[in-house]
Amino acid sequence: MFNKDNNIRLKHSQNFLQNKNLVSELIKESNICKDDIVVEIGGGKGIITEQLIKKCREAYVIEYDYHLYKKLKDKFNNERNISIFYEDFLKFQLPKEYKYKVFSSIPYNITAAIISKLTSSCNPPEDIYIIIQEEAARKYAGNPYNRESMRSLLLKPYFDFEIIRNLKRTDFSPIPSVDSVFLHIKKRKYPLISHDKKKLYYDFISYIFNNSGQNMKNKCKHIFSYKQIKRLSNDIGFKMTDSPTCLSFEQWLKVFQYFVIGVSHEKKRLIYNSYSKLLEEQKKIDKIHRSRK
Structure with missing residues (x-):
């Protein structure tokens, strides 16, 4: 059911990339390829989605804003390698039986919940590429970007972290009041703690x-x-x-x-x-x- 309050909160908490060339560069800097299934959290206006479906085998796009969901459905109506869900990502069932990756510009106000869901899944993504507030990225990544935190220490036995690049505030619309980075979280092939x-x-x-x-x-x-x-x-x-x-x-x-x-x-x-x-x-x-x- 359409929830007006949820859509208002999301509208004010999410900043969308606006440069297609930048999105294309970011995807090139990832390891996403034609064989991959990719989950996008918050399809927004489809600027990332449009580039993703050119690079991957299949894209699952989860959008919680009803108006944006409808626009995404109309925009990609003729594309075969995309599934669009009107759903809260925090309640979305991640794939359990096959490998997948994540590529998203996420709402900053639920960063912790999103990363917790992805990393604590029984079948976590092989790679997570997210655009995230720089301060949060440094806390999760720890050394060499910051001192280790409880968050970084809990995840590092199972995941590697790399800040791939810093982004400009003007890369987004509306322009955020915080700095953002492109963060890669990679699942370790062999966990350091059993x-x-x-x-x-x-x-x-x-x-x-x-x-x-x-x-x-x-x-x-x-x-x-x-x-x-x-x-x-x-x-x-x-x-x-x-x-x-x-x-x-x-x-x-x-x-x-x-x-x-x-x-x-x-x-x-x-x-x-x-x-x-x-x-x-x-x-x-x-x-x-x-x-x-």
Whole structure:
């Protein structure tokens, strides 16, 4: 059913690329080819869609603005390699049985939800190419673009990040008040943490980042003894007074590996369900935020 409020919110949260040549360049900078199935989140006025269907085998375009959806249907009515859905992407069922890629200029106000949906899927995309707010991209990509964040550390065992290029504000209509980049998120062929350890790793990172204290010594004091954290800092090369964001991803992998083999089951239980609790807290915050709008 057409929802006027949803369309108003989307209209004010999405900035559309307006240069066909730029879109063509961006697609050339991706690895999308004739054999690929590509999902586009928010087809908008079809400027990306028009270029995508020339390069890929099939495009799935999801558009939540009813008026834009109707225009897309009319514009691409005679194209055979495109399916257009009037649907909320956050409720859209991603492909489960075959490989696919994503190429999109996404609404910035739901960036976290979109990336979470894509990366937590049982069958995540092989490649995600998204135009995203620069500040958010740096948080997700971490080093070498920024210090590692909880978000970057949660995803890096399973995905690689690269900021391919910076975009101009004038590349968009309406002109946004923030800087944007073209970000590539690539699924690792071989995960750096096995599937059976994934939940423990997520709980581990979430527990430390959300625990009280400003530095590694204080944040880890309930799961590592003083001797253990001191030894880790010496062996891995960080200071006990460093904040969690000072450590590299590679250092975090080593800290986690030690946690798996060097910590008692009793102490491991302290971190259990830390990630799910974090998600629940985030849902409450998002609900409050939505109700205030």
